[in-house]
Amino acid sequence: MAKRERLSGNEAASIALRQINPDVFPAFPITPSTEIPEYFSKFVANGQVDTEFIPVESEHSSMSAALGAEAAGARALTATSSCGMALMWEELYVAASDRLPLMLALVNRALSGPININCDHSDSMGARDSGWIQLYAEDNQEVYDNFVMAYRIAEHKDVRLPIMVCQDGFITSHGVQNMELLEDEEVRNFVGEYQPEHYLLNPKEPMAVGPYAVSNYYMESKYGQVQAMKNAKQVAIDVMNEFAKISGRQYGLFEEYRLEDAEYAIVLIGSAAGTAKDAIDRLREEGRKVGLLKIRFFRPFPGEEIAKALSKVKVVGLMDRAESFSGNGGPLCAETMAALHRAGNTAKTVEYMYGLGGRDIKVEDFWHIFDELEEVANGKVVDGYSYIGLRK
Amino acid sequence: MAEFKAENINEKSKWNEITPGNQIYEPATSKLFHTGEWSKDKPCFIQEKCTQCLLCTPVCPDSAIPVKDMKRLDFDYDHCKGCGICVKACPFHAITMEGVK
Numbered sequence: 001m002a003k004r005e006r007l008s009g010n011e012a013a014s015i016a017l018r019q020i021n022p023d024v025f026p027a028f029p030i031t032p033s034t035e036i037p038e039y040f041s042k043f044v045a046n047g048q049v050d051t052e053f054i055p056v057e058s059e060h061s062s063m064s065a066a067l068g069a070e071a072a073g074a075r076a077l078t079a080t081s082s083c084g085m086a087l088m089w090e091e092l093y094v095a096a097s098d099r100l101p102l103m104l105a106l107v108n109r110a111l112s113g114p115i116n117i118n119c120d121h122s123d124s125m126g127a128r129d130s131g132w133i134q135l136y137a138e139d140n141q142e143v144y145d146n147f148v149m150a151y152r153i154a155e156h157k158d159v160r161l162p163i164m165v166c167q168d169g170f171i172t173s174h175g176v177q178n179m180e181l182l183e184d185e186e187v188r189n190f191v192g193e194y195q196p197e198h199y200l201l202n203p204k205e206p207m208a209v210g211p212y213a214v215s216n217y218y219m220e221s222k223y224g225q226v227q228a229m230k231n232a233k234q235v236a237i238d239v240m241n242e243f244a245k246i247s248g249r250q251y252g253l254f255e256e257y258r259l260e261d262a263e264y265a266i267v268l269i270g271s272a273a274g275t276a277k278d279a280i281d282r283l284r285e286e287g288r289k290v291g292l293l294k295i296r297f298f299r300p301f302p303g304e305e306i307a308k309a310l311s312k313v314k315v316v317g318l319m320d321r322a323e324s325f326s327g328n329g330g331p332l333c334a335e336t337m338a339a340l341h342r343a344g345n346t347a348k349t350v351e352y353m354y355g356l357g358g359r360d361i362k363v364e365d366f367w368h369i370f371d372e373l374e375e376v377a378n379g380k381v382v383d384g385y386s387y388i389g390l391r392k
Numbered sequence: 393m394a395e396f397k398a399e400n401i402n403e404k405s406k407w408n409e410i411t412p413g414n415q416i417y418e419p420a421t422s423k424l425f426h427t428g429e430w431s432k433d434k435p436c437f438i439q440e441k442c443t444q445c446l447l448c449t450p451v452c453p454d455s456a457i458p459v460k461d462m463k464r465l466d467f468d469y470d471h472c473k474g475c476g477i478c479v480k481a482c483p484f485h486a487i488t489m490e491g492v493k
Contacts, residue, residue, distance in 0.1 A: 099413030160412055198417055206419035213414050220407035221414055228412070 009172035016147035023074035073199025096131025118358020262291030279366030303339030431474035
């Protein structure tokens with residue numbers, strides 16, 4: 001039966017990992033993800049898990065060791081943030097292209113510079129094209145639940161891709177919330193044993209991982225990765241439905257909040273959704289038709305589904321917590337607009353950049369955004385790409 | 393899986409006829425791939441000068457000097473990459489980098 005607890009996101013993540021009991025966890029500390037391996041190493045020292053915990057000398061090594069262990073046949077993971085992920089860059093692509101379903105516990109933090117330890121999504125958004133599944137969370141409960149579900153999605157035979165389980169640095173990672181935990185036994189049964197079909201330490205089947213592929217093979221190989229990523233959508237839906245049966249909490253590729261009859265909607269990722277929901281609730285009391293679409297999976301990107309969910313919306317506010325320096329909007333904006341265009345959706349869109357380097361976003365900011373979306377519907381011409389909370 | 397045998401994977405294979413991650417599920421498959429095609433220069437074996445000392449065979453990084461009944465044979469050009477290490481190893485000038493293209 002479920003247990004009530006009050007935990008930070010990092011505590012919740014490490015408890016989920018204790019319940020999963022992975023085989024290998026190499027790690028190198030970096031704020032704000034450090035607590036995950038720190039708490040977990042106590043479980044190792046107390047003999048509560050069977051995990052081989054490897055303190056390594058850099059993130060380049062932690063990801064290398066994790067993917068090596070995964071190739072050997074182990075269920076592996078590592079944890080990092082920001083510049084730590086930047087140092088893993090080469091291995092991120094290797095893990096995905098070698099089709100090794102390991103996990104990365106990513107606590108989102110701004111990339112340098114200026115050096116900054118607070119939340120934005122520039123680290124994971126930079127890695128959006130590395131071939132990893134990306135799963136994001138709004139609150140600590142969602143963080144915990146995502147960890148419990150992640151390996152089932154990544155390891156599925158139709159997928160076999162690594163998965164990045166992301167949460168917002170400090171906001172969820174260090175913020176304490178009330179939440180429900182599943183029993184150890186329930187998690188263990190849900191996640192199950194990792195039984196790879198092919199693995200390096202199988203004496204009955206000598207094999208090679210990561211061979212050279214000339215031009216005649218490379219494109220076919222990439223196409224295979226794309227198909228696996230597309231397959232991940234249905235696999236994720238199935239896993240989330242199964243998870244709902246043991247937890248009572250139903251998740252989707254994204255969450256629709258008061259969106260059904262909304263004429264003005266915003267799209268965003270992560271913890272700001274909580275603030276947005278509060279703003280929406282108060283506007284709804286005034287009879288305003290406003291709603292939210294909170295993306296949970298940025299990879300695979302549920303473009304068709306998002307376009308369908310927004311099909312009746314007049315104006316959409318697209319909110320990015322990572323700059324892409326295209327001069328044309330952030331990644332969420334670019335991909336959502338492309339999905340809307342492909343679906344023939346003619347809703348107007350406005351891009352908002354917010355929360356970079358941990359800049360606060362408040363309920364009132366969302367009110368202003370919804371006001372502006374209504375003004376755009378009434379013909380007002382606005383700067384279609386603006387910064388929330390910027391001094392100018 | 394039979395369809396994923398290395399000998400069945402070639403430059404005409406469709407995307408789903410190649411293993412996920414290009415993994416190879418069997419040992420000793422490198423013979424199937426004629427990596428010797430990559431090189432421009434090749435060593436030439438001058439049999440008359442060879443004393444069969446066999447100093448050349450262990451230094452070859454690609455095992456491209458076949459040995460049979462304690463005697464080396466001519467080069468396996470399907471796998472020789474033309475590095476020339478054997479030329480340096482031969483005390484009797486029985487290998488040169490000239491003559492074969």
